Amino acid sequence: MASKADLRAEAQRLMAFFEAAGATPVEADILQPADTLLDLYGEDIRARAYVTSDPLRGEQMLRPDFTVPVVQMHMAEGAEPARYTYAGEVFRRQEEDTERSNEYFQVGYEVFDRENPAAADAEVFAIFDSVLSPLNLRAATGDIGILMAAVRGLLTTERRKEALLRHIWRPRRFRALLDRFGGRSKLPPARIKILKRLEENPIEKLIKDDGPLIGLRSSMEIAERLNTLKDDATVEPIGAGEVEVLDHILSLRETAPNALENLRDIAVDMPSISDAVRKMDQRLEAMAVRGINVETLDFEASHGRTTLEYYDGFVFSFSAVGRPDLPPIAMGGRYDALTKVLGQGRSIPAVGGVIRPELVLGLEGTQE
Numbered sequence: 001m002a003s004k005a006d007l008r009a010e011a012q013r014l015m016a017f018f019e020a021a022g023a024t025p026v027e028a029d030i031l032q033p034a035d036t037l038l039d040l041y042g043e044d045i046r047a048r049a050y051v052t053s054d055p056l057r058g059e060q061m062l063r064p065d066f067t068v069p070v071v072q073m074h075m076a077e078g079a080e081p082a083r084y085t086y087a088g089e090v091f092r093r094q095e096e097d098t099e100r101s102n103e104y105f106q107v108g109y110e111v112f113d114r115e116n117p118a119a120a121d122a123e124v125f126a127i128f129d130s131v132l133s134p135l136n137l138r139a140a141t142g143d144i145g146i147l148m149a150a151v152r153g154l155l156t157t158e159r160r161k162e163a164l165l166r167h168i169w170r171p172r173r174f175r176a177l178l179d180r181f182g183g184r185s186k187l188p189p190a191r192i193k194i195l196k197r198l199e200e201n202p203i204e205k206l207i208k209d210d211g212p213l214i215g216l217r218s219s220m221e222i223a224e225r226l227n228t229l230k231d232d233a234t235v236e237p238i239g240a241g242e243v244e245v246l247d248h249i250l251s252l253r254e255t256a257p258n259a260l261e262n263l264r265d266i267a268v269d270m271p272s273i274s275d276a277v278r279k280m281d282q283r284l285e286a287m288a289v290r291g292i293n294v295e296t297l298d299f300e301a302s303h304g305r306t307t308l309e310y311y312d313g314f315v316f317s318f319s320a321v322g323r324p325d326l327p328p329i330a331m332g333g334r335y336d337a338l339t340k341v342l343g344q345g346r347s348i349p350a351v352g353g354v355i356r357p358e359l360v361l362g363l364e365g366t367q368e
Helices: 004-020 034-041 043-048 067-077 117-135 144-152 158-166 171-181 189-200 203-209 219-232 240-250 256-269 271-289 336-342 357-363
Strands: 031-033 051-054 058-062 082-091 103-112 138-143 253-255 298-300 314-319 330-334 350-355
Touching: 004 082, 004 103, 004 117, 004 357, 031 034, 034 058, 034 067, 034 336, 067 082, 067 103, 067 336, 067 350, 103 117, 103 357, 117 138, 117 271, 117 314, 117 330, 117 350, 117 357, 138 144, 138 271, 144 158, 144 240, 144 271, 158 171, 240 256, 253 256, 256 271, 256 298, 336 350
Parallel strands: 138 298
Antiparallel strands: 031 058, 051 058, 082 103, 103 350, 138 314, 253 298, 314 330, 330 350
C-alpha cells in the first residue's frame, strides 16, 4: 500500500498535468455544510456520509466528493469559461464492505463552458485518456441524458415519469417500477390492501381509524399520498411497445458508432431521444478531432447508473482490464442540472471527472 507521502506526490503529478491543460488549482474545505449537499449526492453517498452536528453551524459532513463544493464556488464567484483542478482526501463510510477504504484521494478536472458542450465532453475525456494511457485501461462511455429523454417521452402520467427519473440511478428499483407501470408485475399485497380499503372508506376515516399519528407526516401529507395511490391505480399501463423500446435502450452495449446507429433507429419510434442522440453524434465527432479512436470506443447505455446522481448526460470511466476487484481508476461525466440547482437561477454547462491516485500507483508497472 502506498504511503501518504507517495499518494500526495502522485496527486501533485496528476494536478500538474491538468494545470498544463489550462486548469486553475482550487481547494475545498474538508468540513462541508450538510443540509444542501446531502440532497445532491444521491442515496448511496448520503447513506455513507460522515455527518456531525455543530451547535453554531448546524449539521456538517466530511467531504465525500469535490464536485459539489467546486460547483458552489464557481457559481458564486467564477468567471466563464473556467477550468479547475484539485486534489485531496474524501471520506465515505463502508459499513457493508469493510475491505473498501473509507478515506482516499481524488484528483479532478472540471470544465465550465457554455460555448460548445460536445467539445468540452471530448476535452475532458481526451485529457483523462492521455494522462492514464500508460496503464492500458478499458474506457467505457454512456449517456444518462438519453435514458432521461426516453423516460420523459413515455406516454404516461408525469407522476410516473418523475418516479422513473428519480430511480434511474437505482436499477433494481427502476426495473420494478417499469414492470409495474407496464403491467408486467402485480401490485404489492400491502398496496392492494390499501386500495381495497380506499374503495370502501373515505380517506379521512382511514386516517382516523388507524390511530394516532406516529412520525413526521401530517394528516394532510398522508391524505395526499393516499390520493396519489388511488389516482395511480386508475392509470392505463405503459404500452408494451414503449417498454420494449426502453428495454432495448437499457441493454444496448456496442461500439460507439454502432450504438449511435442503433439509437438513430430507435429515435424514429421514440422521437423524444432525438436531441440527446444528436448531442452524442456531436460528441463523437469532437472526440475524433481530439485523436480518440471512437470506432473501438465502448458505449453502454446503462453505464453510470450506479454512480453519483447529479450526472445527467455523458458519463465515462476507465477501469483496469482483468481486475474486477478494483473500482474504476477514473470516472466522470456531465452535470448541467447541478449548476442550476446551486446557481440560484443561473446555470452553465459543466463536465468533469476524478482519478484515484492510489489505484494509479497500484497499477504502475503491472500493465503491459
